[in-house]
Amino acid sequence: MPDINCRHCGEPWDIYELHDFPVSFKKAAAIFAKHGCGLFNAEDDPKSATHCTNTVFDANLAQASGVLQDSSPYPDDWLDSESMLNFLE
């Protein structure tokens, strides 16, 4: 299952869930890159999403995801947080 990670807490999400919002995949991805899990707390109105405030699940994964999400607007490029982490270690 291809996962993308929240940049704030590191929580993994299935990339296909970005299709489940009442906005385009691209828009949902942009909101996820900014707010992480906050997107999933605003399913009916993604544009009202606020930053993820969850307990940190994995700070290193969160950091790696942030780097990936800043380097590309395409969620397909965000799938490698875990391998990037191995590279950084």
Ligand SMILES: [Zn+2]
């Ligand atoms: Zn989160």
